[in-house]
Amino acid sequence: MNLRNTTKMGLQAAVAIAIAELISLNFKVERGYWITLTAMALTTQTWGESIKRSFERVGMTILGGAAGTALYFTLPANTELIVVFLLFFVFFTSFMMPIYHLIAVFFLTCFVVFLFALIGQWNWSMLGTRIIDTALGAAVALTVGNFLFPLKRNVTSMFVDYLKKIRASLTMVFNSKDIRTYVSSQNLAVEFLMIKKEALAIRYQLLFHRLNTQEFNSLLKYVGASAHYAIHLIESYPWLKCRLSNDEIPLVRKAAETTEENIKKLIELLEHKKKGEMCPAADVSCLLQREINTSPERFATLESDALGFYNLMYFFTELNANLNHVFDLLVKEQG
Numbered sequence: 001m002n003l004r005n006t007t008k009m010g011l012q013a014a015v016a017i018a019i020a021e022l023i024s025l026n027f028k029v030e031r032g033y034w035i036t037l038t039a040m041a042l043t044t045q046t047w048g049e050s051i052k053r054s055f056e057r058v059g060m061t062i063l064g065g066a067a068g069t070a071l072y073f074t075l076p077a078n079t080e081l082i083v084v085f086l087l088f089f090v091f092f093t094s095f096m097m098p099i100y101h102l103i104a105v106f107f108l109t110c111f112v113v114f115l116f117a118l119i120g121q122w123n124w125s126m127l128g129t130r131i132i133d134t135a136l137g138a139a140v141a142l143t144v145g146n147f148l149f150p151l152k153r154n155v156t157s158m159f160v161d162y163l164k165k166i167r168a169s170l171t172m173v174f175n176s177k178d179i180r181t182y183v184s185s186q187n188l189a190v191e192f193l194m195i196k197k198e199a200l201a202i203r204y205q206l207l208f209h210r211l212n213t214q215e216f217n218s219l220l221k222y223v224g225a226s227a228h229y230a231i232h233l234i235e236s237y238p239w240l241k242c243r244l245s246n247d248e249i250p251l252v253r254k255a256a257e258t259t260e261e262n263i264k265k266l267i268e269l270l271e272h273k274k275k276g277e278m279c280p281a282a283d284v285s286c287l288l289q290r291e292i293n294t295s296p297e298r299f300a301t302l303e304s305d306a307l308g309f310y311n312l313m314y315f316f317t318e319l320n321a322n323l324n325h326v327f328d329l330l331v332k333e334q335g
Contacts, residue, residue: 038137
């Protein structure tokens with residue numbers, strides 16, 4: 001069934017609310033609306049985001065609830081003072097929600113504590129009920145999100161598309177016959193920032209895969225470093241090309257071909273087409289070493305033209321070293 005993501009989210013929310021209401025009615029839960037509201041709030045995003053926000057919601061309900069309850073019993077019984085704190089918590093909930101969801105949930109839970117204290121009463125028993133109901137709502141949301149039209153980010157496709165863009169940009173820069181061809185690296189930088197922003201949700205989505213948290217963070221670091229050096233190459237080569245000697249240009253292009261081949265092998269590994277061997281970074285660094293051995297006096301004098309070639313080859317070496325690290329981690333993940 002080809003449904004839009006918004007339709008899937010709506011169906012998930014409806015089913016989650018129905019299940020939450022059935023739990024409340026069958027088990028006569030006193031404040032079952034807490035289960036319902038939590039289930040509804042956590043089914044309006046992708047699977048990875050649902051896991052992330054479920055951990056945040058339950059964790060901050062415990063922490064914020066404990067802090068808010070302790071503060072409430074510490075303060076004197078004064079309605080005006082409670083209202084002031086209510087406004088304070090409302091402000092910071094609204095302020096932090098688009099910036100840092102985790103902190104926003106903390107203030108939201110404190111707000112709930114003081115709201116119930118204002119309109120009725122609040123005690124430690126109610127806090128325990130609130131925590132249990134929130135956990136139940138999160139469990140309902142995760143169950144529905146996993147089995148009914150799961151909206152899971154295709155992490156493999158995301159990394160494949162990004163690597164293809166890096167490869168295409170390098171190909172256009174280093175294989176172009178027209179020296180006036182301009183390739184902007186801005187899109188590569190912006191897209192990696194978006195990947196990094198979603199990293200936590202992606203990590204939660206991969207929670208039960210072979211990569212542990214440290215390995216996932218390492219994978220993200222190596223991909224980021226690869227993008228960093230690729231951007232340096234894209235930005236610097238058009239300026240340095242005219243300063244390269246006739247002997248250096250073929251070496252630079254050889255390094256570019258090696259890099260493009262390594263990226264291609266990474267893409268094939270991710271797409272489960274075939275698992276070839278990566279060219280080691282030493283294949284690139286040896287090209288630089290060969291040129292240094294040929295003209296040692298040129299590099300010893302720190303001549304600007306020689307430094308331009310050195311920088312390009314250094315960027316290629318580091319880029320390929322990081323690509324090899326990514327390859328090793330992916331091979332381990334695929335087991």
